[in-house]
Amino acid sequence: MNRIVIFCLMFFGFSILSIDGVASAESVKPRKPAQVKKGAIKTPAKASPKAASAAKVPAATGGIATSTSVSNPQAVSNFKKGQALFKNKKWMEAAKVFFAVSRLGRVNEAHQAKYYLSLALYNLNLRQTAAFPLIDLIKDAKPDVKKVALDRLVKIANELGDTALLKYSLDKSSVENITETAKELVYLRLSELAEDQGDLKAALVHLDRGLFQNPENRELLYARGSIYLQLKDPEKALADFMKLYSQVSDQSQLQRDRGTVTLAIARTYYQQRKWLEAIQWYREVPKDHEFFRLAQREVAWAFFRAGRFRSALGPLQSLTTPYYENFYDPETLVLRSIIYLFICKYDEMDKVISTFEKTYGPAYGNMVKWLDQKPEASDGWNEMVVLFKSFTTKKGGKMMVEKAASKKSMVAGNLPLFMVRSLLAESDINREIKYLNRLIEEQRRLDKFAKDPGAVGLVNYGRKILSLRTSSVE
Numbered sequence: 001m002n003r004i005v006i007f008c009l010m011f012f013g014f015s016i017l018s019i020d021g022v023a024s025a026e027s028v029k030p031r032k033p034a035q036v037k038k039g040a041i042k043t044p045a046k047a048s049p050k051a052a053s054a055a056k057v058p059a060a061t062g063g064i065a066t067s068t069s070v071s072n073p074q075a076v077s078n079f080k081k082g083q084a085l086f087k088n089k090k091w092m093e094a095a096k097v098f099f100a101v102s103r104l105g106r107v108n109e110a111h112q113a114k115y116y117l118s119l120a121l122y123n124l125n126l127r128q129t130a131a132f133p134l135i136d137l138i139k140d141a142k143p144d145v146k147k148v149a150l151d152r153l154v155k156i157a158n159e160l161g162d163t164a165l166l167k168y169s170l171d172k173s174s175v176e177n178i179t180e181t182a183k184e185l186v187y188l189r190l191s192e193l194a195e196d197q198g199d200l201k202a203a204l205v206h207l208d209r210g211l212f213q214n215p216e217n218r219e220l221l222y223a224r225g226s227i228y229l230q231l232k233d234p235e236k237a238l239a240d241f242m243k244l245y246s247q248v249s250d251q252s253q254l255q256r257d258r259g260t261v262t263l264a265i266a267r268t269y270y271q272q273r274k275w276l277e278a279i280q281w282y283r284e285v286p287k288d289h290e291f292f293r294l295a296q297r298e299v300a301w302a303f304f305r306a307g308r309f310r311s312a313l314g315p316l317q318s319l320t321t322p323y324y325e326n327f328y329d330p331e332t333l334v335l336r337s338i339i340y341l342f343i344c345k346y347d348e349m350d351k352v353i354s355t356f357e358k359t360y361g362p363a364y365g366n367m368v369k370w371l372d373q374k375p376e377a378s379d380g381w382n383e384m385v386v387l388f389k390s391f392t393t394k395k396g397g398k399m400m401v402e403k404a405a406s407k408k409s410m411v412a413g414n415l416p417l418f419m420v421r422s423l424l425a426e427s428d429i430n431r432e433i434k435y436l437n438r439l440i441e442e443q444r445r446l447d448k449f450a451k452d453p454g455a456v457g458l459v460n461y462g463r464k465i466l467s468l469r470t471s472s473v474e
Helices: 002-018 049-055 073-087 091-102 108-123 127-140 143-160 163-171 180-196 200-213 218-230 234-248 256-271 275-282 292-305 309-318 330-342 346-372 377-390 417-424 427-447 453-473
Strands: 392-395 398-401
Touching (some): 073 108, 091 108, 091 453, 108 127, 127 427, 143 180, 163 180, 180 200, 180 218, 256 292, 309 330, 330 346, 377 417, 417 427
Antiparallel strands (some): 392 398
């Protein structure tokens, strides 16, 4: 009995510290991804990407040139041919022509062709490849063309989740050099960079400027509310989250945006120590929503802090069902043992501790053994890539991570499955894994054109880009 009491008291002290003012250890920083990923809230697009990509071409197409450019009659003829193909939405045929013209050097049509090449590749869903003609224009084109190219590059980098490309875009320009339509996105990314550097006040300044551009931008509202929470200003956070909720309240409860905002409001009330209000909002997250598991654990903490110990056991018990057994979640077992200690159910507490030791003891042993081999950073990355690929399936043409792992394999590679799975939920890791997956998918789409003799140069160009970006990520 002494062993049990000491064990629970030790974790009791740790757990109380970990939830002082927040929902749980995972929710210290609400914008970090174990709970809600960056970019979880989306502002409705004003126009479809494809329509925008096809329509937004320079007002004076003949003006995409440097001061030293000259015209080439053959290039002019080929460029007009490419324009006709582009107008008829024959994207690959147009891309081949524009690629050939863009290789001609410093002529008027070469610069025009690079811009159209990027648009055509974008419409083929070859977005990483589409970014590089824009980079060439940013380096070499006139200021007005550079502004348009930067605008598109920022948007493509954001869609890809390519942080390196985003940083490059921002390094090459100031916000004043970006068109009005992209400024909101730029301010959002600047705030994220400032937050990553630990400068929350600077992040807040960028978000305020972005919301000055568009007070209804959902991503900016969510980001600013999250920053306010980190600055321990829940009143201002709640104002932003409630404004955001008014925009998504008519959505289905299963919609990602509504669930994300609901969880944020619950956490804000939790930080205010308004336990009953927090409980009410946590219960608004439906069972089939992707954030239900997080909401269940956090509502259990809210019940616990409100002194309703037995009510806290319900959501905790739902997290110990077979469906959730492949998630790394020692916190749930620790909280259950603490509650049983408080209500003097020592036999139940002993069972929970035994489950904890049985579940996490071997996992700890495997981790120690792996660390004894002095692995490099690339070894850990490979573990996550292997697990990610083993969990993905094709659904509706998209790669999706399955919700539950096979019971037959508790180890994906050399590390315990549920530990690696939890790492995949970390924002920086998850972002890079998803970006890597986008590169793999783009490579597959590009390879479909490899048999076309006229596309050999373009395909090789794209393969080189994708190979370099993949190597950089890995």
